[in-house]
Amino acid sequence: MNVDELVRDALREQAAGxxxxxxxxxxxxxxxxxxxxxxxxxxxxxxxxxxxGLSVPALSGGGEDVRPASEMNKSDIIAHPHQSPPRDxxxxxxxxxxxxxxxxxxxxxxxxxxxxxxxxxxDQKTGKYRKTRWAFLDVAPxxxxxxxxxxxxxxxxxxxxxxxxxxxxxxIPVEHGVxxxxxxxxxxxxxxxTYSKNPDRxxxxxxxxxxxxxxxxxxxxxxxxxxxxxxxxxxxxxxxPYWKDETGWSANARDDFEFSHDDQYVYADIxxxxxxxxxxxxxxxxxxxxxxxxVSWAEAxxxxxxxxxxGDFAGDGDEISSEIVxxxxxKRITTVPGQQLLAWADNKRLIAWGCDPERCNGKNEFRNQLxxxxxxxDKVVQLSDFRKAxxxxxxxxxxxxxxxxx
Amino acid sequence: MDAxxxxxxxxxxxxxxxxxxxxxxxxxxxxxHAAEDLLQNALIKAAGRWHxxxxxxxxxxxxxxxxxxxxxxxxxxRREVSVAELPEEGTDDGDGAAAAELRLVMxxxxxxxxxxxxxxxxxxxxxxxxxxxxxxxxxxxxGTVRSxxxxxxxxxRALAPELxxxxxxxxxxxxxxxxSPVEVRP
Numbered sequence: 080m081n082v083d084e085l086v087r088d089a090l091r092e093q094a095a096g097x098x099x100x101x102x103x104x105x106x107x108x109x110x111x112x113x114x115x116x117x118x119x120x121x122x123x124x125x126x127x128x129x130x131x132g133l134s135v136p137a138l139s140g141g142g143e144d145v146r147p148a149s150e151m152n153k154s155d156i157i158a159h160p161h162q163s164p165p166r167d168x169x170x171x172x173x174x175x176x177x178x179x180x181x182x183x184x185x186x187x188x189x190x191x192x193x194x195x196x197x198x199x200x201x202d203q204k205t206g207k208y209r210k211t212r213w214a215f216l217d218v219a220p221x222x223x224x225x226x227x228x229x230x231x232x233x234x235x236x237x238x239x240x241x242x243x244x245x246x247x248x249x250x251i252p253v254e255h256g257v258x259x260x261x262x263x264x265x266x267x268x269x270x271x272x273t274y275s276k277n278p279d280r281x282x283x284x285x286x287x288x289x290x291x292x293x294x295x296x297x298x299x300x301x302x303x304x305x306x307x308x309x310x311x312x313x314x315x316x317x318x319x320p321y322w323k324d325e326t327g328w329s330a331n332a333r334d335d336f337e338f339s340h341d342d343q344y345v346y347a348d349i350x351x352x353x354x355x356x357x358x359x360x361x362x363x364x365x366x367x368x369x370x371x372x373x374v375s376w377a378e379a380x381x382x383x384x385x386x387x388x389x390g391d392f393a394g395d396g397d398e399i400s401s402e403i404v405x406x407x408x409x410k411r412i413t414t415v416p417g418q419q420l421l422a423w424a425d426n427k428r429l430i431a432w433g434c435d436p437e438r439c440n441g442k443n444e445f446r447n448q449l450x451x452x453x454x455x456x457d458k459v460v461q462l463s464d465f466r467k468a469x470x471x472x473x474x475x476x477x478x479x480x481x482x483x484x485x
Numbered sequence: 486m487d488a489x490x491x492x493x494x495x496x497x498x499x500x501x502x503x504x505x506x507x508x509x510x511x512x513x514x515x516x517x518h519a520a521e522d523l524l525q526n527a528l529i530k531a532a533g534r535w536h537x538x539x540x541x542x543x544x545x546x547x548x549x550x551x552x553x554x555x556x557x558x559x560x561x562x563r564r565e566v567s568v569a570e571l572p573e574e575g576t577d578d579g580d581g582a583a584a585a586e587l588r589l590v591m592x593x594x595x596x597x598x599x600x601x602x603x604x605x606x607x608x609x610x611x612x613x614x615x616x617x618x619x620x621x622x623x624x625x626x627x628g629t630v631r632s633x634x635x636x637x638x639x640x641x642r643a644l645a646p647e648l649x650x651x652x653x654x655x656x657x658x659x660x661x662x663x664x665s666p667v668e669v670r671p
Contacts (some may be wrong), residue, residue, distance in 0.1 A: 080584075082638050083610055083654030088584075089591035090611040093515060094507040100521070105498035108528040109491060153488075484488055 106146050147243060148206030149175060149222050149483050156451060156460055163448065163464035164199060164476045168206045170483055171451045171462060172424030173383070177201050177218035177481035178225070179208070181474030190283030192295045193231070197472060200225060203242040210471055214279075215259060218242070219266040219309075220482040226269055232258040232277040237269065237307065251312040253305060259335030262309075263342040264482070269307040270336045270345045273316065276300035278333035297332030299323070304336045304345055306360050317362025322349045340381045344368055348376065373409035379420035379429055381406055387454075389420035389429055399433060403454055415452045416459060422480035428453045430462065430480065449478065490535050497541050498528065505545055511607045512553045514596035523552060550622050553604045587647065594644040602637035609634055 101107075148168060157170040169176040180196040187193065198216060199208035203223065213227040214234065223242055228234040233256025238247035258279070259272035276298055281287075287296030301321035305314040319336070323329040330350040338345055339357065344365060346357045354376055357365045374380050379389025390402035393414050400414040417431025424430055432447040449462035468474050486494065502524070509520035509527075527548040531541060538544045595603055608619040609630075616634075620627045642648050 080587075081652040081654050082641065082648060085587060085591050085648070085651060086595070086606055086638070086641070086654075087610040089588040089595065090511055090607060092588050093592055094511055094611065098503050098506045098510065100498075100502045100506055100524075104502060104521075104525075105495040105528075108498070108525055108532060109486070109494070111525065112529045112532050 103146075110146065147203035147223055149201070149203060152206065156462075158451075158460060158462045159464075160448070160461035161464050163467050164208070164469055164472045165463050166207055168201055168208075169449065169462050171430055171460070172428055173482055173484060174422050174424045174430060174480050175201070175222060175483035176449070176462075176478050177222050177483075178216065178479040179472075179476040180479070181468065181472040181476050183473065187280075190295060192281045193277065194279045194281065195230075196279075197474075199472060199476070201242060202245060204244075209245065213238075213240075216240075217260050217262055217269075218479065218481040219262045220264060220484075221266060222481055222483055224248075224266070226260040226262065228257060228260060232256070232279060233274045234258070237271060239309070249312075251307060251309075251314075253307070253314055255302060255305060255316050257305070259333065261335065261337045263338045264340070265342065267309055268338070268342070269305075269309060270338055271305040271307055271314070272335040272347075273302045273305060274300045275302055276332075278331075280332075299329040299332050299334075301334050301347075303362070304358070306345070315360075315362075317358065319347075319358055319362065319364075322347070322356060324351070339368055339371060340385060341368070341370065346371075370406065373404055373406055375404070377401065377420045379422055379431075382423050382426050384426045386426070387412065389423065392418065394418075401431065413454060415454060416457065417450060417452050418447055421449075421478060424451060427455075430478075432466075433459070434465075486532060486535055494532055494535055501542050501545075505542070505549070508546065508607065508611075509549055511611055512549060512600070512604055514598070514603055515592060516596075523549060526552060547622055550604055550608065551624065553600045590645045590647045591641070594641045594648065597644050598637055598640060602633060602640060605630060605633045606637050 149170070152168070154170075155172065157168055157175075159165055159167050159169055164179060164181075165176060178198050178200045180198045183195050183197050185193045185195050196213075196215065198211045198213055200211045200216065201207075201218070201222060202209040212230075214230045214232050215228040216225050218225045225240045225242055227238040227240045227247065229236075229238070235253060235256060237251045237253060237257060237260055239249045239251070240247050253271060253273075255273035256275065257271040258274045258277065261270050262268070263270070278297070278300065280298075281295035282298050283295045285296045285298050286293040299321040301319070303317050303319040305316040307314045321329055321334055334347045334349075336345040336347045336358075344357045344359055346355045348354060349356050353367060355367065355371075355374070357367055359365050370385055371381065373388050375388065375391045377389050377391055381388055386406055388404040388406045390404045390411070392400075393402040393411070394400045399416065399418045401417045401420050402411045403413050403415060404410065405412050415429065415431070417429060417433040419432040420429050421432060422430045429452055431450050431452055433450040433452070434447055446465055448465045451460040451462055466475050505527075506520060506524055509524040510517060513519035513523055527545045530548050531538060531545050535541075595606070598606070604623070605619060608614050608622065609616070614622070616627050616630045619630045623630070638654055642651075
């Protein structure tokens with residue numbers, strides 16, 4: 080036998096038989112890749128932060144090689160029609176319930192009352208909603224990161240929370256106090272709404288009369304907004320004071336900005352027509368972008384492809400329905416059996432507050448649950464149970480939806 | 486990588502990982518943990534350009550080989566290789582047992598080669614590739630492949646005296662005079 084023949088035989092013998100890899104090896108590879116990429120991004124962020132004099136801790140981007148719960152369960156519809164408030168992740172199409180909150184009044188010794196939020200935030204390790212005490216939060220597309228603000232608002236830094244570990248990876252210091260944050264649709268930017276006072280605080284020395292009784296009242300104090308680059312932590316602040324009419328009246332203390340559908344503008348709702356005021360990202364007040372001309376106050380807004388608008392309530396008599404509008408012409412295309420359109424699951428389906436007609440028969444609009452409704456179909460899928468309070472969440476919960484894939 | 490890309494990547498790993506791991510184990514001299522690291526790094530590179538790769542398996546294999554060579558060139562800390570204990574020198578109770586014993590001795594000797602030497606032998610004798618293909622994969626000259634093969638076989642004999650009685654390989658009969666250094670493209 081020659082030496083090369085023995086080399087060949089020895090190698091083949093060593094490679095003989097099955098050689099299985101640990102299960103989930105592909106996911107381990109993808110997780111490590113993500114983590115390395117995030118480290119690279121964080122490295123770049125640290126360099127930029129140094130240049131602008133900020134301190135940005137490293138972003139670990141997942142902490143551990145754990146797949147987010149939302150990637151473990153990719154079912155088109157994940158419904159929990161017996162849960163309210165929800166305990167386990169709810170999702171439909173491209174959208175998931177990333178968090179929800181209830182309001183809790185916190186009376187202060189000086190007579191002020193702070194209307195605090197108690198959040199249930201999706202824990203990506205378990206796929207369950209976990210009670211958190213952040214003063215405000217928004218979840219990035221892909222549901223790996225949440226931007227969080229601490230008590231008491233306005234906050235001086237924005238936290239980027241890893242939804243797998245539940246810990247803040249980085250803090251982004253801000254020059255102007257922030258009380259609201261919202262991610263852009265690509266997750267690369269945040270619009271942070273700045274205030275001089277806590278918009279959730281009702282002031283005893285600024286009372287409002289409700290049912291003939293003076294109670295602590297809100298104090299509008301919005302100063303503007305910052306567009307924050309998530310990677311670098313760099314922010315550009317622009318003055319944009321709170322809306323008021325010619326008599327000086329203002330409806331709300333909290334008037335947060337959000338990004339427009341194409342991320343080119345930011346807008347805040349106003350209580351008068353046309354319902355929204357827009358600014359470009361340089362801080363210039365603009366008109367309504369053509370694509371959003373027919374967007375109503377309904378939260379769903381434009382469909383992902385921008386062709387349709389989830390419109391306002393359109394019910395008549397006992398009928399509970401909302402309209403779907405052509406975004407180009409503003410004309411009603413059809414109605415769907417939803418009471419309040421909250422988010423698009425994809426271009427044909429919406430998540431709405433409503434009541435399965437078979438269970439409600441059109442009665443009692445306050446008896447509502449999350450439904451998945453399909454344009455052009457009577458079929459309704461119950462995503463949650465009817466809205467009610469629990470010991471952990473004492474109040475009517477308000478959903479926050481996010482794109483579940485990045 | 487989008488959801489669809491991730492799905493096809495998972496399918497590829499599920500279908501081909503066993504074969505790829507075998508190659509990685511051979512390249513690592515039988516060190517299973519080192520092999521998994523090697524394969525993981527190759528797959529990470531593949532995942533980064535998943536949509537642009539026409540032949541994923543060929544790509545991953547090429548990365549595996551080149552990584553091994555690069556590791557050697559960069560003088561990365563060499564991992565301690567644990568090999569199965571060699572059998573005690575015993576009685577020759579038949580040709581089959583003697584051959585099996587020789588294969589084990591050879592396996593132990595292969596584990597003690599440098600990564601570069603082992604990679605060339607795996608490509609030549611396990612993958613059965615001609616010298617020109619090995620040179621193309623490793624980004625070096627044919628002469629370098631030939632001289633490395635020659636020196637690797639000689640080293641095996643030196644490492645295990647039991648192999649001294651074996652006949653010379655073709656590569657040993659015509660030693661190359663090309664001693665140019667290994668060139669690896671980045």
